[in-house]
Amino acid sequence: MNRTADPQVWVIVAAAGESRRMGLPEGESKQFLLLAGEPIISHSVRRLSVIEQVAGIVVVLHPSHVVRFAGLSEAAEYGKPVLIAEGGLERSDSVRAGLSVIPAEAELIAVHDGARPLFSRHVFLDCLVALEADGADGAVPAMAVVDTLKRADGDNRVLSTVDRRELWAVQTPQVFKAAALRAAYARADVSGATDDAGVLERAGATVVVVPSTVANVKITTPADLPLAGALLSWETEADV
Numbered sequence: 074m075n076r077t078a079d080p081q082v083w084v085i086v087a088a089a090g091e092s093r094r095m096g097l098p099e100g101e102s103k104q105f106l107l108l109a110g111e112p113i114i115s116h117s118v119r120r121l122s123v124i125e126q127v128a129g130i131v132v133v134l135h136p137s138h139v140v141r142f143a144g145l146s147e148a149a150e151y152g153k154p155v156l157i158a159e160g161g162l163e164r165s166d167s168v169r170a171g172l173s174v175i176p177a178e179a180e181l182i183a184v185h186d187g188a189r190p191l192f193s194r195h196v197f198l199d200c201l202v203a204l205e206a207d208g209a210d211g212a213v214p215a216m217a218v219v220d221t222l223k224r225a226d227g228d229n230r231v232l233s234t235v236d237r238r239e240l241w242a243v244q245t246p247q248v249f250k251a252a253a254l255r256a257a258y259a260r261a262d263v264s265g266a267t268d269d270a271g272v273l274e275r276a277g278a279t280v281v282v283v284p285s286t287v288a289n290v291k292i293t294t295p296a297d298l299p300l301a302g303a304l305l306s307w308e309t310e311a312d313v
Contacts, residue, residue, distance in 0.1 A: 080180035081128035082201070084121050084246060085171035088114055088142075088187030089135045089160025102138055103292055104187050109305050113292060115145055116190035116305075121246070122151040124194055126201060129154035131174055132187070133167040136160075165263040165272065172258060175251075182254050184269045185246035188292040191304050192246060196285045200248040203283050210253035210278035213270045214285035215241035241282050243268055244289045253278050 088104045104114040114132070121127050130151070134142055136159045146155050156174050160167035168184055175182060181204070185192070192214070200212035222235035247269050254269065257276040266272045270280045288304045290297055 080126075082124075082126050082181040082183050082248065083128055083175045083179040083251075084130045084183040084185055085168055085175070086114070086117060086121070086130060086132045086185050086187045087160070087164060087167050087171070088117075088138075089133050089167045090164075090188075102135065104134075104138070105141065106292075106298060108190060108292075108298065108301055112145060113190050113301075114142065114187045115149060117185065117187050117192075118146070118155060119149065119151060120190065120192065120194065121185065122153045122155070124197060126198070127153060127183075128179070129156065129176075131156045131158055131171040133158045133160045133171045163264055165258070165266055168269060168272075169258055172255060179251045181248060182251045183246040183248040184254075186291055189245055189289055190292070191301060192244070192289045193286050196283060196289070197246055197248070199283045200246070203281050204248060204250065207281050208279075209281045211247060211249040211270050211273050211280040212283050213247040213268075213280060214244040214289065215282040216244070216285055216287060217241055243270065243282070244285050244291075249273065 105112045108116055118130055118132060121130055130153060132142060132155060134157060139157055139159060143157060158170040158174050160170055196214045200214060203209065203212040218237045218240040222237050222240070224232045224235055226232055249269065253273060257272045257278060260276055262275060263272050273280055290301055290304065292298055292301055
């Protein structure tokens with residue numbers, strides 16, 4: 074498959090969360106914390122914008138952050154359309170908001186966590202290939218679980234060891250056939266889903282995992298920021 078002939082992809086960047094685990098002052102968002110002197114969200118959007126197959130990006134934000142990001146976006150000149158939508162209470166509400174502004178003719182739609190600024194462009198392209206080769210409705214980057222897993226009760230007493238042989242830790246950007254993603258989100262029972270592949274799974278769609286890299290960290294707690302900074306420095310010597 075010739076990657077340059079892939080259908081064009083629109084990307085929804087989900088960035089409307091409240092960042093409670095970062096311990097930030099009320100009204101602040103981890104998306105605007107600086108990583109190597111630039112807001113985390115800017116890293117994510119710019120990395121998407123330079124991928125040839127990406128036709129446009131929709132950044133979904135908390136309403137209070139729309140003006141702030143609009144200023145960043147205007148100054149950055151990403152070279153691709155970067156639209157803004159206001160998010161909702163749940164992730165599913167935010168993705169629906171993003172879907173509402175993506176052009177109807179889009180063939181593929183990816184959904185990405187704004188707080189994952191270090192995803193691999195090679196893995197993104199591998200997801201596009203997997204969609205075509207496997208005839209799937211969705212392709213998601215993931216890492217095979219290598220740690221031993223324990224199930225414990227509310228008092229932290231171990232109940233059992235979990236078989237990890239078929240377990241994967243899933244990341245983003247997750248790439249979907251647009252018709253399948255729109256159909257899945259047209260259903261009423263999408264609340265509580267922790268990722269968009271899960272929404273498709275509920276709708277009976279086929280999703281495949283694509284091996285990814287441990288560098289694709291999600292910045293969730295204060296300890297993740299220096300880790301991301303170290304990984305970003307490492308990237309200057311590696312082609313990801």
